[in-house]
Amino acid sequence: LAKLCSSCVDKALVCLEEDISKQEARLCGLQLFVGTLQQMKVGPEEPAKLRQRAVALCGKMLSKRFQSKAFCLCCELFWLPQPELQDPDNGLLCLRRALQSADRAIHSDPSDVGLFVDILNEVARLFAKGAGQVSPAVLSKTVGLCVQHIRYIGSRVPVESMRALHAILADLAAKQVDSVEAVMAGDANVSYLEVDLRPAEQLTTLQSLPDVKA
Numbered sequence: 745l746a747k748l749c750s751s752c753v754d755k756a757l758v759c760l761e762e763d764i765s766k767q768e769a770r771l772c773g774l775q776l777f778v779g780t781l782q783q784m785k786v787g788p789e790e791p792a793k794l795r796q797r798a799v800a801l802c803g804k805m806l807s808k809r810f811q812s813k814a815f816c817l818c819c820e821l822f823w824l825p826q827p828e829l830q831d832p833d834n835g836l837l838c839l840r841r842a843l844q845s846a847d848r849a850i851h852s853d854p855s856d857v858g859l860f861v862d863i864l865n866e867v868a869r870l871f872a873k874g875a876g877q878v879s880p881a882v883l884s885k886t887v888g889l890c891v892q893h894i895r896y897i898g899s900r901v902p903v904e905s906m907r908a909l910h911a912i913l914a915d916l917a918a919k920q921v922d923s924v925e926a927v928m929a930g931d932a933n934v935s936y937l938e939v940d941l942r943p944a945e946q947l948t949t950l951q952s953l954p955d956v957k958a
């Protein structure tokens with residue numbers, strides 16, 4: 745069964761590598777590819793090679809915007825449900841490449857600052873499910889980077905990106921409150937209490953800007 749799964753996965757990757765050239769279609773294909781691997785009960789053979797090919801495909805996207813989206817998506821491949829298929833260290837490298845591509849993207853189009861919000865959302869989601877190596881320090885640093893870039897772009901930040909960021913930060917703050925209550929009740933899990941949300945306080949001046957880009 746594992747060989748059959750590996751054959752199907754390989755053919756899907758070949759299709760993405762050789763038959764699909766448009767960025768939008770390739771990104772959609774990667775979404776389906778990653779989603780399928782997450783749902784598979786039997787892991788493919790040689791998962792490291794599959795991840796390498798998928799990451800290489802991300803780097804071949806023509807724009808930094810799509811590269812960032814693709815790297816952010818493919819980091820899921822390093823935290824598949826089966827523990828034996830996980831590779832947290834390289835997963836963090838994939839997230840770092842997503843951040844690097846996002847940083848380059850905003851130099852061409854400041855409205856792409858939403859890429860940082862997408863990456864923060866992914867890191868927060870991985871942290872919530874206890875993904876290996878996604879520590880409070882990693883989440884804190886991602887929060888800081890996201891806020892830093894949002895403040896740098898200023899009034900050019902798209903409204904939907906600002907709303908998404910505030911929703912993520914509000915959720916993290918709520919989980920910190922829940923963690924305080926859990927600790928008081930005797931639960932030793934304090935992971936959310938170690939996440940630094942102080943950079944979020946710097947966003948208050950952006951909330952009332954009338955000319956935030958719609």
